Amino acid sequence: MADETQLMFSQEEQTVSKQSKVLCQLSAEEISKIVVDLVRYLLIMSQKKLPIKRSDINKTVLGDKSRGFDHFIEMAKERLSLVFGMELIELELNSKSYILLSEFQDHPYLNCYSAGKTECSLLMIILSFIFMNGNVISDNQLYDCLRRIGIDIEFHHEVFGDVENKLKKDYVRQGYVEYSRVVGAEPVQHEFKWGLRARKELSKLKVLDFVAKIYGEEDPSNWTSQWEQANAENAPNES
Template sequence: MPRGRKCKACTLEKRHQARQVPQNLVDAQATTRSNEGASSQVEQRSRSSQALPTMESLHRHRLNEKVILLVYYLLYKYQIKEPITKGEMVRNVIQIHRNHFLEILKRASDHMEVLFGLDMKELDPYRHVYILVNKLEPCCDTVLNDDRGVPRTGLVMTILGVIYMNRNCATEEQVWETLNVMGLYQGRRHFLFGEPKKLITDLVKENYLVYRQVPHSHPPHCEFLWGPRAHVETTKMKVLEFLAKVRGTDPTTFPFLYEEALKDEEERAQARAAARAHHPAMARERSRAEESSSSHP
């Protein structure tokens, strides 16, 4: 190629390269910015995904606090023997979490049942008025409270359940093992229930429990049984239902105990029917005796 043409071609090539360099730089910078943007979006999404569990956990923590506060509020209302209304619970405890009222009430009611043996009953579905009912017969309400009025029915039902699940008698070790799981230890005063050993002694004195030495045991050891008052104020079926509630299951998942509880219910029904039939007969005999005595001055 002639020198002139070659130089001219070199010049055109350099000009073309010069034009390409800025364009390549722009393309490269655009690509870099695109990558940075994508990376930033990924990072933002990552931060957002990390923030969501944090916000969720914070929300759950606040609801848990409301559940605990509602438990104390319900316990206070039970102690002063006042009914509870939805309006009071929302205004005094739940407040801004009113949209979660049913969830909070359900969880608090479960705690009241498991810890204190108190069932939440709705008296008026229109005005949303509730009361707390002791699982044992009403006559034991005052007896099963300590000086501060804390119901002990939940503990009583738990101990009766341990006895029932161990073929109607439980060793001291079995009872205390269960109480330890609940945070009650011998010699250590509980912030709600006081000294646990005194609690057990009181329940024996009140005939809810029988405490006896196992016959012919070597070395000697003692066991607990249901006391006569427990047989009057509750049933095996009620205790089994309570245990199932605590474990989040159904009474039928304990087939042997369930069959025994059904048999106990049938025997109690027959005894009540016999008592009802016996009372009219006694009344008629008493009436005849009174008429006979009045006819003979």
């Protein structure tokens, strides 16, 4: 029994060592891209309502980085939950097959009432980009930011649907976002700001906490200017 236990720990140590070696060879930007690609793949495959096999993930997404699977899948799980309101679960222990489920509980940062966590997550992403860009962001800048995390407003999204319609119509009508033309700009430009409802309902400290989790930062105060602004403001929802 002791020999079996020792062998088990030895195998685990070897696995961790191999993963660490893979990760050490990658930059933070490369790791982030792999996670974005992995999340996009999981979202697309989930539409088929069939189990997603680890072997397919390795073949299609990770390739020669497959030794870092456990690390990448954990990062993808966190982003799927936080950003998309989805939960990735393994069908059975060591089955190496996964399914993606919607999480219907309330969003931890924003009260969207009956809209659901997924809808709130998209809104939270957009409001975060606006705040982190200095409380105003051009339409093209915002679209670029969204594309970097796998959301292209020109295409129907697997989870969020018609993002452009939500952004320019639904969220504007609900008072979460202000969308206006930049006066005097040539060619014509538009910009986004927080709407009145967002300013009343959402604490910017919570936005920083949300952003920190997405980027794997432990300390939101690393974004100095946003941290100072968030603390200086009297946020209604701050507890």
